[in-house]
Amino acid sequence: MQNQPHFKYCHASSSNKHVASIKVEGKVIHEISNLDEFYKSFGYTQDMRMAGVLPDEFIWDEYINNKAANFAACCQMHIVEYLRKYSDTFNKEYGNQFESWLASHAEVRAKRGIACAACRMKIDT
Numbered sequence: 001m002q003n004q005p006h007f008k009y010c011h012a013s014s015s016n017k018h019v020a021s022i023k024v025e026g027k028v029i030h031e032i033s034n035l036d037e038f039y040k041s042f043g044y045t046q047d048m049r050m051a052g053v054l055p056d057e058f059i060w061d062e063y064i065n066n067k068a069a070n071f072a073a074c075c076q077m078h079i080v081e082y083l084r085k086y087s088d089t090f091n092k093e094y095g096n097q098f099e100s101w102l103a104s105h106a107e108v109r110a111k112r113g114i115a116c117a118a119c120r121m122k123i124d125t
């Protein structure tokens with residue numbers, strides 16, 4: 001993805017007073033007040049919760065440390081999709097670039113052939 005700033009998810013920990021956030025270039029642009037919605041945008045489901053899978057573990061295994069597929073672009077896209085819905089700051093600063101990021105994600109995804117959990121969910125529904 002060209003010219004796209006890197007969005008980084010920081011899970012809640014003692015270092016951020018247990019408030020999960022999203023950072024761009026080291027700066028917090030959004031504090032995640034609705035973690036359930038955030039996890040959902042990554043394809044995390046109630047079934048997984050029932051099966052005892054922790055959402056942060058799921059995100060790590062599926063997007064960050066996935067040896068079977070490279071879902072780095074998806075990870076970015078699903079953070080962006082979440083911000084699009086819930087962050088005024090995001091929409092003000094990056095809203096006009098959203099469509100082009102969406103398009104380049106679709107391209108990456110088509111080339112890759114396999115879909116991540118969140119993309120799979122959208123195909124199913």
Ligand SMILES: [Zn+2]
Pocket residue numbers: 074075078115116117118119120
């Ligand atoms: Zn995806």
